[in-house]
Amino acid sequence: MATDKRLEDRVAVVTGSGSGIGRGSAIVLARAGARVIVNDVDPDGGAETVDLIREAGGEATFIAADVGRSDQVKSLVAQAEDSYGRLDIMYANAGITNYVDLEEMAESDLERMLDTNLKGFLFCAKHAIPAMKRAGGGSIVFCSSVLSTIGFPQCVVYSATKAAMIGAARTLAVEVGKHNIRVNVVSPGTINTPMLARDMADMNVDEAENYLQNVRNANALGRIGEPEDIGNAVAWLSSEEAGYITGINLFVDGAFTAVKQI
């Protein structure tokens, strides 16, 4: 499967890779030669991703874990090391959305979002670091969003969790740089995934097409992103080519955040 050798012999964990951006990224990393631990809470989606990678000649294993549970993430990292002997890349991708005004948001939903989107990336980094020290270094990438930076109604808690990644990555980059561990963020614009489809579930066909056209018009490249667009950024950030890059937030959004909107 490997079409280039940038990540040959590297071992990568991709959380939430049973779907969407995580799946596309797991496939890109495997194509670059990495052995990939596919993680998700959804075993069926995880198994499908593993099949896609193996059918293309790549190496992948599924491990179920909820990223919001420290003990499960610790076990995920331990199993990755047991399976492949090391851990080099942690792509903390898993995340959830919930469009609701803050004042209406049920506290249980708020807690769930904090568990998955905030504690999740922190647990992934926390438990990856000791393994990466043992491996002599590594690359940690957090999946944020343009909504870390741009105001969007009904996304207050989501936005807070995604903005937290940017501050955490800068500080963590400083903390672990001496161990040859780099920490970066990717901030996707609108990407064609099941999450996008769910977010549009309440729209009729015309409303959905109108929304998608507005998204296309709102970025400089006139198209919606694909999961592989994010995977390519994660693979590059995790390769030697980005060996002097740490603490950055890379927008992968077709310049959505730069386009003048009116």
Ligand SMILES: NC(=O)c1ccc[n+]([C@@H]2O[C@H](COP(=O)([O-])OP(=O)(O)OC[C@H]3O[C@@H](n4cnc5c(N)ncnc54)[C@H](O)[C@@H]3O)[C@@H](O)[C@H]2O)c1
């Ligand atoms: N799709 C977009 O337009 C877009 C834009 C910006 C950022 N993002 C971010 O990209 C990431 C992936 O989004 P996507 O669009 O691929 O979504 P998706 O819903 O298609 O996939 C997310 C996957 O994460 C898994 N997951 C959810 N909670 C989990 C948990 N606690 N532990 C482990 N796995 C869990 C789900 O089962 C699912 O397979 C998210 O962090 C999201 O916030 C997406």
